[in-house]
Amino acid sequence: xxxxxxxxxxxxxxxxxxxxxxxxxxxxxxxxxxxxxxxxxxxxxxxxxxxxxxxxxxxxxxxxxxxxxxxxxxxxxxxxxxxxxxxxxxxxxxxxxxxxxxxxxxxxxxxxxxxxxxxxxxxxxxxxxxxxxxxxxxxxxxxxxxxxxxxxxxxxxxxxxxxxxxxxxxxxxxxxxxxxxxxxxxxxxxxxxxxxxxxxxxxxxxxxxxxxxxxxxxxxxxxxxxxx
Numbered sequence: 001x002x003x004x005x006x007x008x009x010x011x012x013x014x015x016x017x018x019x020x021x022x023x024x025x026x027x028x029x030x031x032x033x034x035x036x037x038x039x040x041x042x043x044x045x046x047x048x049x050x051x052x053x054x055x056x057x058x059x060x061x062x063x064x065x066x067x068x069x070x071x072x073x074x075x076x077x078x079x080x081x082x083x084x085x086x087x088x089x090x091x092x093x094x095x096x097x098x099x100x101x102x103x104x105x106x107x108x109x110x111x112x113x114x115x116x117x118x119x120x121x122x123x124x125x126x127x128x129x130x131x132x133x134x135x136x137x138x139x140x141x142x143x144x145x146x147x148x149x150x151x152x153x154x155x156x157x158x159x160x161x162x163x164x165x166x167x168x169x170x171x172x173x174x175x176x177x178x179x180x181x182x183x184x185x186x187x188x189x190x191x192x193x194x195x196x197x198x199x200x201x202x203x204x205x206x207x208x209x210x211x212x213x214x215x216x217x218x219x220x221x222x223x224x225x226x227x228x
Contacts, residue, residue, distance in 0.1 A: 017090075024087025028214030031080035032207040038073040039200075042066035052196045055186070056203065057135065061121045074116040082109035084214060088153075091217045101153035105210075108145040111138055125189055143176060146206050157216050168209045175202040 042059040043049050045066040049059070060070040082105075089102030119134040147169060154165035175198045182195035 021087055021090050022218060024083050024090065025214050025218050027080040027087065028084030028210050031077050031084055032211045034073060034077050034080065035203075035207055038070060038077065042070045045069060050196065051200070053191070053193050054196050055199055056196075057121050057139075058123065060116065061123050062126075062131070063123055064120075067120070071116055071120075075113060078109045078113035078116065081112065081210075082106055084210070085109060088213070088217065091220070095156065097152045098156045101149045101156070104145050104149035104152065108142060108149065111142050111145065114138065115142070124186070128187075143172075147172065150206075150209055153213060156213070157220075161212075161216065164212065165209065168205050171205045172202055175199075175205075 039051075039056055039059060043051050043066075046059070046064065058064060060067045060074065064070075085102050085105035085108075087102075088105060089099055092099035092102060115135060115138045119131045119138060121132045121135050122128055150165050150169050150172070154162045154169075179195060179198040179202060182192045182198060185192045186195060
């Protein structure tokens with residue numbers, strides 16, 4: 001009798017926890033969409049900006065025309081990403097790899113917030129300072145967190161999701177390397193005709209993976225996640 005009463009009391013708590021978890025997971029979808037919308041709107045605000053040859057970091061560079069738009073929205077993106085990461089952590093159940101993925105995404109969100117708020121780059125042609133160096137270092141850290149998060153999360157939903165995650169990892173590595181080669185030209189203030197394309201494919205692949213992960217977790221019953 002006592003056990004039945006205890007289980008009855010747990011029902012509202014579990015329902016509330018499940019609702020909160022779903023809201024947190026929806027934040028993952030919103031974070032990806034917000035990032036894309038922000039970069040599109042910012043590029044439209046900057047006459048002469050070329051998305052094919054210029055980086056996303058240049059959209060919130062020091063003295064960049066759309067910086068006042070981009071920074072607040074990127075900060076919001078970071079908050080949404082952290083909220084999603086907490087949702088991933090809560091959804092992990094006994095799946096340690098997925099819990100690690102949640103932790104890595106939290107770290108990714110925090111580093112992204114710090115980068116957007118405190119370490120913008122300078123516009124092309126301007127002399128670089130400490131902020132440019134820190135931006136490059138933190139970007140490298142972000143890339144590491146992203147690759148690890150995808151790697152650990154690959155086995156969360158069977159062979160299909162594992163294969164998709166592997167394809168995403170290969171895409172990120174290949175186009176990240178191509179962007180890195182173009183980046184040396186950026187540092188030398190030389191033309192970078194494909195840098196924006198390579199970077200956007202790279203970031204787009206990651207944002208899409210986050211969205212797919214969020215949808216997959218939303219479609220998985222909370223009770224099933226807890227048992228695994």
